[in-house]
Amino acid sequence: MKLRMLALVLVLGISLLLAACGGGGQTGGGQTGGGQTGGATGTPEPVTIQIGSDGENLAFDKKELTVKAGQQVTLEFKNNSVAQQHNWVLVKGGETVASQIANDGLVAGLEKEYLPEDQSNIIAHTGVVEPEASASITFTAPAAGTYLYICTVPGHYPLMQGTLIVQ
Template identity: 60%
Template sequence: MKIWLRMMAFTVLAALAMALVACGGGSSGGSSGGGQSSGPVTLEIGSKGEELAFDKTELRVAAGQTVTLRFKNNSAVQQHNWILVKGGDAEAAAIANAGLSAGPAANYLPADKSNILAESPLANGNETVEVTFTAPAAGTYIYICTVPGHYPLMQGKLIVTN
């Protein structure tokens, strides 16, 4: 009887594991947006209406993967952008602060872009913009909006796996 129960439990766990693997690997949309594949991936993210927030606060890709990020500004009146930061909170804050004086003509970005890994164009209300980049080395990276006043609330994490 014990062997039969163990075999049944093993079969159920194996079926569950296969179902989870089958459901997890899409190449666009979703909160994880891709993942372990080395082929190109398209991630979709947007703003949350008139809130100062992204609709996804975590995205996942594989190191070295070609990533096209499609950003939809779901606000009717506000501008937004999507900036991938090289570094942590201090670098993100510095980029956002320097963007204040840079203005919209410079996409609210500093002239020194050494701590920026990828940047979308500035998106007006109800506009979709794209940026294509190569995923950096494995790690966790911050993405932000640098439109004045948005950075403290509009941020998320790009998790890059091997």
């Protein structure tokens, strides 16, 4: 009997917590799953994506990500290396634009997070993420198309890249 009461109280408590979380829908919270608020026709539900570096390799553990145009994307990046710094930079364009950003980022240096001063071709980016650390960013997915994401830490591009498909 007592156990049942306890279980009931627990369930109630958890649903209250869930209700509290669901309400705001503020940027930042960064929790995966849940969150079916609103659902205005035509607006895709926000999505949370996890991506990391591939151990000690100069590579992302996911080479391809897919989102919907206009979707609010929360990207959680985990640096799985114990030695390397990494970042995640979403490029507005293909290889030519990406290599320009990587070059300019290299010149800009660590104090500028290896990012160029002119960020007109950068859709979203994390800062430099230290070994075994994480970063979370939220951005709105661009128009349908294919975009490169890269790491601009010196020497990591062009090895460290992937493709974001926007549907």
